[in-house]
Amino acid sequence: MxxxxxxxxxxxxxxxxxxxxxxxxxxxxxxxxxxxxxxxxxxxxxxxxxxxxxxxxxxxxxxxxxxxxxxxxxxxxxxxxxxxxxxxxxxxxxxxxxxxxxxxxxxxxxxxxxxxxxxxxxxxxxxxxxxxxxxxxxxxxxxxGYYDQDDLYWLSRIIQAESGGESFMGKCAVGNVVLNRVNSSAYPNTVKGVVFDKNYGVQFTPAANGTIYNTPSEESVLAAKACLDGFAKSGKILYFLNPRIAQSSWIVNNREYIFTIGNHDFYA
Structure with missing residues (x-):
């Protein structure tokens, strides 16, 4: 879809x-x-x-x-x-x-x-x-009627948990990462599946520490809707990290850097 x-x-x-x-x-x-x-x-x-x-x-x-x-x-x-x-x-x-x-x-x-x-x-x-x-x-x-409510539920929550303090565009970029994974054969084909994916380890920390269940802000819900309505800052990005607190350098050493928005660097 x-x-x-x-x-x-x-x-x-x-x-x-x-x-x-x-x-x-x-x-x-x-x-x-x-x-x-x-x-x-x-x-x-x-x-x-x-x-x-x-x-x-x-x-x-x-x-x-x-x-x-x-x-x-x-x-x-x-x-x-x-x-x-x-x-x-x-x-x-x-x-x-x-x-x-x-x-x-x-x-x-x-x-x-x-x-x-x-x-x-x-x-x-x-x-x-x-x-x-x-x-x-x-x-x-x-x-x-347009949005799949399960997709909206989980996408808005992962956006909030990962980028609640970021700009609206930064929130959308995180949402793009999730949906780009949904569209990739290398990942599960649902939003919830991507969020809770554990292949090669936990993919999104909020799914492990419980912050995924926090109520999203109105702006996080809007960002999720924008992504589900087709907005894509990039159709390539599959990873993101905050370089100031990241504990692993695998993404930096192995993936293509695309851009930075706020505190997050995005990679393909």
Whole structure:
């Protein structure tokens, strides 16, 4: 199941990847209407209110206390948080490797997130440097029906136990390690199986010391949802460690270093 989820999410994201382009060099068309946009670090962003206004049945609001924009209607509740990587839609966590933003009083979000939330399709034309969104106006499947609850239970807990003090991206990277193992023939094919795997010794310390059973924070649950919804910082990473407290050098000496996030080094 995870192979299908991750593969489809990666394909969806790749179709709209762009290089960092100035605002004037990129065009966005939503069902025949041109819309303001910008691209940053390979992600195309659109203004949330103007995007939603192109569809019937959606209302857009701003909550100053929680500092979030909301799109509601047609069976959708979408919360977009400027300065965060994720948006929450019908209990699901939609995430790209770029922050939601606020520019000149407007909230911007990745076009792919907005399109996914409203059930639209996205295409990128390299020749014309244009992003085209077609269709939409339907509701997104709810998190309660979309996520396997056993997978969510164990993934959120291993994320909390291993990276509760890390950034949101750091939490997601730990979740990626678990799901990458699920997708590898070298490891068990379930989240719980990976977490409690003892081949070649205990793989995750929290499974041995009991901290795996601690209640996860809201952010750890969101990170688990983002991973289960297809976000992958890297599809290669299979190991991580904190080099300041690691008691073994096997990973460092035998695996390929990929990147560092916070206190953790990640390896393939």
């Amino acid at each position: 995870f192979k299908k989820i991750i593969a489809s999410a990666v394909f969806f994201a790749v179709t709209v990847l762009t290089t960092a382009l100035p605002m004037s060099a990129l065009t966005l068309n939503v069902n025949g209407t041109s819309l303001d946009c910008y691209a940053e670090n390979g992600i195309t962003y659109a203004p949330v209110r103007y995007f939603a206004d192109l569809y019937e049945g959606y209302e857009v609001s701003w909550d100053q206390q929680s500092r979030r924009a909301n799109i509601s209607g047609n069976g959708l509740t979408l919360d977009i948080y400027p300065g965060k990587y994720y948006s929450v839609a019908n209990g699901r966590c939609l995430m790209r490797d770029g922050l939601n933003s606020s520019r000149q009083g407007r909230v911007y979000a990745p076009v792919t997130v907005l399109a996914e939330a409203v059930g639209a399709e996205v295409e990128w034309d390299q020749k014309t440097r244009s992003v085209t969104v077609t269709g939409g106006g339907s509701s997104l499947a709810s998190g309660s």
